[in-house]
Amino acid sequence: MRTTGHVRRHAKLRRVALVLASGLLASCEPLRPPASVPSDTVEAVRVSRIGRLDGASDQVLGRVAGVALGPGGAVYVADAIGSTVRAYDAAGDLVGTVGVEGDGPGEFRALLGLDIDPSGRLVVRGAFRVSFFEPSAESAFADSVVRTLTGGTPNPDRDVRARAGHSGFYSPSFVWEGFQRRGYFYLVHDSTGTVTDTIGVPDFPDPESTGFANYPINERGGANVPGINRVPFEPRPSWDITRRGEVWLSQGERYEIVAVGPGGDTIAVVRRSVPPESVPPDERRDSAEAFQARLDSVPVPLDRVRGMSPMARRGELPATLPAIVSVHLDQRDRLWVRRWPRADTSETVFDVFDSSGAFLQTVRLPGSLLRTPPPWIDGETIVGVEQDPTTGVHSVGTFRLPSTPGS
Numbered sequence: 514m515r516t517t518g519h520v521r522r523h524a525k526l527r528r529v530a531l532v533l534a535s536g537l538l539a540s541c542e543p544l545r546p547p548a549s550v551p552s553d554t555v556e557a558v559r560v561s562r563i564g565r566l567d568g569a570s571d572q573v574l575g576r577v578a579g580v581a582l583g584p585g586g587a588v589y590v591a592d593a594i595g596s597t598v599r600a601y602d603a604a605g606d607l608v609g610t611v612g613v614e615g616d617g618p619g620e621f622r623a624l625l626g627l628d629i630d631p632s633g634r635l636v637v638r639g640a641f642r643v644s645f646f647e648p649s650a651e652s653a654f655a656d657s658v659v660r661t662l663t664g665g666t667p668n669p670d671r672d673v674r675a676r677a678g679h680s681g682f683y684s685p686s687f688v689w690e691g692f693q694r695r696g697y698f699y700l701v702h703d704s705t706g707t708v709t710d711t712i713g714v715p716d717f718p719d720p721e722s723t724g725f726a727n728y729p730i731n732e733r734g735g736a737n738v739p740g741i742n743r744v745p746f747e748p749r750p751s752w753d754i755t756r757r758g759e760v761w762l763s764q765g766e767r768y769e770i771v772a773v774g775p776g777g778d779t780i781a782v783v784r785r786s787v788p789p790e791s792v793p794p795d796e797r798r799d800s801a802e803a804f805q806a807r808l809d810s811v812p813v814p815l816d817r818v819r820g821m822s823p824m825a826r827r828g829e830l831p832a833t834l835p836a837i838v839s840v841h842l843d844q845r846d847r848l849w850v851r852r853w854p855r856a857d858t859s860e861t862v863f864d865v866f867d868s869s870g871a872f873l874q875t876v877r878l879p880g881s882l883l884r885t886p887p888p889w890i891d892g893e894t895i896v897g898v899e900q901d902p903t904t905g906v907h908s909v910g911t912f913r914l915p916s917t918p919g920s
Contacts, residue, residue: 554875557895557912561605563590564908571599571607577907578671579626579886580896584633587654588896590909591624591637598624598637600654603911608654611646612637619644619658625669626886629844630677631756634659638675641665643682643706662706670697672885678756683712685754692735693721693820699754712775715762717750722822728813735819740807743822744830745800746792751839753887755846755868763850768836770850772870783848783870789833793856801830843890847873854881861888861897880910 564574575594582588587608588601598611598621612619623640630636635646635655643662646655662682670685677683682702688695697714725737743749748765755761758775772781805828811818815826824831838851841863848866855862861878882888882897889896893914898907 553872554877555914557876557878557914559879560603560894560911560913561588561601562899562908562910563588563601563605564906574907574909577886577898577909578624579638579674580889580898580909581627581629581635582889582891582894582896582911583629583635583655585648585653588909588911589627589635589655591627593624596622596624596639598627600656601909602653605911609652609656611635611654611656612644612658616641618661619646625671626674627889628675628677629891631679636675636677636682638684640669643675643684643702662702664706666700672887673697674753674887676754676756678754678758681709681758682706683754683758687720687724691819692727692729694724696720697723697752699758699760701758710775712754712758712760713773713777714752714760715771715773717762717764719822720750721820722825723750724820726818726820726825728811728818738811738818741804741811741818741825742820744804744825744828746797746831746834747822747824748831748835748837749839751837751884753840753842755842757846761840761842761848763837763840765835765837765839768850770837770840770848781870783850783866785864785872787836790853791832792830792834797830797832801828804828804830839884839887841887841890844892849876849890851884876914878910878912880912882910 565572575592577590578593579591586603589598591598596614600608600611602608612621614620614622621637621639621642621644625638625640628636637644644658645660647657647659648655649657666684666686668686668689670687673685675684683699684702685699687697699712700708701710701712703709722742725739726742727735727737729735750764752760752762759772759780761770761772763770768785768787770783771779774780808828834853838853841849843849846868850864852862852864854860859881861880861882863876865873865876867873878895880899883900886898895912897910899910900907
């Protein structure tokens, strides 16, 4: 069954008004595993950790903007501090650097993320250009620039991965109007970097609260207020795009992921039956107190603050956890749905579906990955960013699955 979304123009950019399909359901096993590990659950193991508070400079990371795994096994880490891209081997040892900070070919500023294109080349996305690298003679990593797309992306989205597709480069952006985000889309660049089309992200309620809240200072600008746009445990939308330009979106509140094609047609809906799970009372109380303290620190009345969700304005925390934390597509276009971890654990849990939406397995990682930047998933390997809860220092963890059904 296919359901066609109504497509409308907003500032000459296509945005999709989503009509949910009632069919095309995936399997409906319950989410919460029993005490023993079920047969469809895979426990990943840690292979390496890159980054520490002190020590050798090549192991000290600032703010990681993106990670990627090359076809030769090199782990690439983009550090927004200093616009640095480093390559590490499977053990986490530095093997070299990619490009330099600057404004010429093979140089970049304001790093936004990394990708690997269908030919296996490393793609480095900055605010002003996109650079493609491949290994030079006798090199174990991509150190030679072979192509550059110049020109910036209006309102680049730092939280969503760009994708080098089969017929273009998809760069995530958003509609910015009245100092608030009004909707999301991808710019489609051809081989010269020219924007040839747009692909809309399906509409979802309250896109204004997906960025930083802010308040006006004058007619030309305002000040951001981090951490008050949404309350803790409030569901958040999440999406990713395939190399064919298909967008998979979750609103987070319920276990439902919708895929739309480049033209706005709904091509798949994945659902699972998920019983509501309560937020632990102690966590809810502590989080509510911390959120209220942030509200109290805002130097202007809240009615002057833009970009807060209705729940955030009320200071009301949900009683149940979101069904979905985020959604990601791996290099084979398989869908990885991140859900809330088990209580009292530092883990990351994914449900994995094939490209048609059929459930494959559940994967547990022995580490808590940040949602932003998104993890890199390729075959049996997952690379993601972790953050020390005390120091805030970033590190990059590499994990491997013992087996992957359907791979």
